[in-house]
Amino acid sequence: MLGLDILIENWQILLKALGYSLLVSLFSFILGFALASLFTVVRLFSSFKVPKWAVRAYVETFRGTPMMVQLFFIYYASPAIGINLSPFQASVIAFALNSAAYQSEYLRAGLMSVPKTQYEAAESLGLSKWGAVFSVVLPVGLRASLSSLGNEFVALFKYSSIASFVTLPELFYVARYIAAGSFRYLEMYTVLAIIYVVIGFALSKTFRKVERFFYVPGLMD
Amino acid sequence: MGEVIKVDGVWKYYDGRAVVKGISLEVNRGDRFVIIGPSGSGKSTLLRMMNLLVRPDKGKIFFEGVELTSPKVNPVEYRKKIGIVFQHYNLFLHMTVMRNVMFGPVKVKGMKLDEARKVAEAALDSVHISRALWDKYPSQLSGGEQQRVAIARALAMEPEVMLFDEPTSALDPELTGEVLQVMKELAKKGMTMVVVTHELGFAASVASRIAFIDSGEVVEEGTPKEILFSPKKERTRAFLNRMWELYRIEPEW
Numbered sequence: 001m002l003g004l005d006i007l008i009e010n011w012q013i014l015l016k017a018l019g020y021s022l023l024v025s026l027f028s029f030i031l032g033f034a035l036a037s038l039f040t041v042v043r044l045f046s047s048f049k050v051p052k053w054a055v056r057a058y059v060e061t062f063r064g065t066p067m068m069v070q071l072f073f074i075y076y077a078s079p080a081i082g083i084n085l086s087p088f089q090a091s092v093i094a095f096a097l098n099s100a101a102y103q104s105e106y107l108r109a110g111l112m113s114v115p116k117t118q119y120e121a122a123e124s125l126g127l128s129k130w131g132a133v134f135s136v137v138l139p140v141g142l143r144a145s146l147s148s149l150g151n152e153f154v155a156l157f158k159y160s161s162i163a164s165f166v167t168l169p170e171l172f173y174v175a176r177y178i179a180a181g182s183f184r185y186l187e188m189y190t191v192l193a194i195i196y197v198v199i200g201f202a203l204s205k206t207f208r209k210v211e212r213f214f215y216v217p218g219l220m221d
Numbered sequence: 222m223g224e225v226i227k228v229d230g231v232w233k234y235y236d237g238r239a240v241v242k243g244i245s246l247e248v249n250r251g252d253r254f255v256i257i258g259p260s261g262s263g264k265s266t267l268l269r270m271m272n273l274l275v276r277p278d279k280g281k282i283f284f285e286g287v288e289l290t291s292p293k294v295n296p297v298e299y300r301k302k303i304g305i306v307f308q309h310y311n312l313f314l315h316m317t318v319m320r321n322v323m324f325g326p327v328k329v330k331g332m333k334l335d336e337a338r339k340v341a342e343a344a345l346d347s348v349h350i351s352r353a354l355w356d357k358y359p360s361q362l363s364g365g366e367q368q369r370v371a372i373a374r375a376l377a378m379e380p381e382v383m384l385f386d387e388p389t390s391a392l393d394p395e396l397t398g399e400v401l402q403v404m405k406e407l408a409k410k411g412m413t414m415v416v417v418t419h420e421l422g423f424a425a426s427v428a429s430r431i432a433f434i435d436s437g438e439v440v441e442e443g444t445p446k447e448i449l450f451s452p453k454k455e456r457t458r459a460f461l462n463r464m465w466e467l468y469r470i471e472p473e474w
């Protein structure tokens with residue numbers, strides 16, 4: 001196959017690029033999850049109006065604007081307030097902020113699928129509001145969100161290619177570089193597509209495993 | 222003091238409509254207090270006010286002399302002494318049978334796991350849930366088994382009183398018996414119980430007192446004999462007639 005030699009010639013630099021793609025996805029996913037958890041608690045369980053409203057505005061803003069715009073904004077606006085972010089830092093922050101908006105939607109849907117009667121049963125035994133939320137609503141709700149969160153991670157991995165526009169040497173950036181240097185565009189982009197498909201598939205599989213690990217009979221089916 | 226629960230002039234409104242209208246009643250230690258009445262009459266609302274799952278808009282609720290409705294009292298502290306069993310069991314879906322029953326003692330009383338397990342085993346034995354079911358999840362059990370586990374979950378907290386909200390009305394007729402049997406055994410052991418039910422046979426054989434509730438009011442209250450077999454009020458009569466008809470039993474009057 002024609003693409004094979006391009007892969008053999010450049011495997012080291014491609015592997016490193018893959019590492020960047022995965023790391024950006026992983027860090028922004030985790031950071032995004034932490035933020036999303038906070039947002040979700042505010043949206044569902046806070047008794048105050050203003051924070052609820054602020055979170056909604058945040059979610060709508062980040063879901064309503066292109067991720068590339070968000071990334072450029074973080075990368076080019078940060079020096080204006082005296083912070084110099086590396087391409088990697090800017091990408092992680094931008095993707096995390098973006099992913100937090102989506103993840104909080106998934107978490108909210110998952111938690112809202114938990115019947116109120118589960119919460120009542122915990123309260124009736126003498127648990128406090130937060131005790132009931134943590135030991136009953138979250139374990140069930142998180143399980144319900146798991147497959148959406150898995151999809152979000154795979155989406156992040158694919159969209160991490162946008163980081164190439166702020167010169168992060170991830171997969172797409174490196175592929176473009178190799179293609180331009182060797183004029184073997186078709187082969188390089190074919191190889192790139194295959195890498196994305198294979199890794200994306202592996203990630204999905206991994207998440208299925210996680211889901212199966214947390215599976216409880218009769219809970220989500 | 223004999224009085225476990227006292228409901229004093231309690232009102233509850235939903236969307237501006239009164240669904241409980243100034244109900245007062247007293248449940249004494251050892252009572253099997255049965256509440257009957259038509260659908261929508263406010264029975265569940267009344268029962269759920271007894272552990273303040275629903276907060277009354279007016280009136281007071283007392284538990285062992287403590288006013289739970291007082292702003293100075295945190296009802297969470299008292300719920301552990303008031304067991305409740307729901308119509309739809311409401312077992313924790315992500316926990317095994319054993320974990321469901323251990324949950325209260327561990328999370329609320331801070332009991333050690335092995336100690337809680339012993340308590341849970343005793344509770345499960347008392348509702349005749351066999352060992353083979355202990356590691357199953359709620360969805361793998363029949364309705365009758367789930368409801369008995371729910372009773373065990375409440376019992377594991379060693380409550381002073383047990384509230385039951387139509388515990389058998391979601392069950393197939395052939396599963397109703399096993400749950401009623403467990404409740405009868407509980408009554409024999411002297412448990413104070415408040416039971417909302419449509420099972421008139423159970424009421425007749427187990428109740429120490431019966432209250433008939435209609436449109437948010439206690440229409441009539443008395444012994445099973447008084448309420449079931451010689452009701453004074455026309456509304457009680459009409460309701461019982463409908464119920465007996467449902468069960469194809471001829472009333473004695």
Ligand SMILES: Nc1ncnc2c1ncn2[C@@H]1O[C@H](COP(=O)(O)OP(=O)(O)OP(=O)(O)O)[C@@H](O)[C@H]1O
Pocket residue numbers: 235236240258259260261262263264265266267
């Ligand atoms: N959370 C709620 N919000 C609004 N209305 C409610 C709520 N809970 C109960 N109601 C209304 O209050 C009335 C009494 O309800 P409740 O559940 O106490 O009746 P019930 O006697 O238990 O009836 P059933 O035998 O059908 O269980 C009903 O008209 C019901 O629609």
Ligand SMILES: [Mg+2]
Pocket residue numbers: 264265266386387
């Ligand atoms: Mg009811």
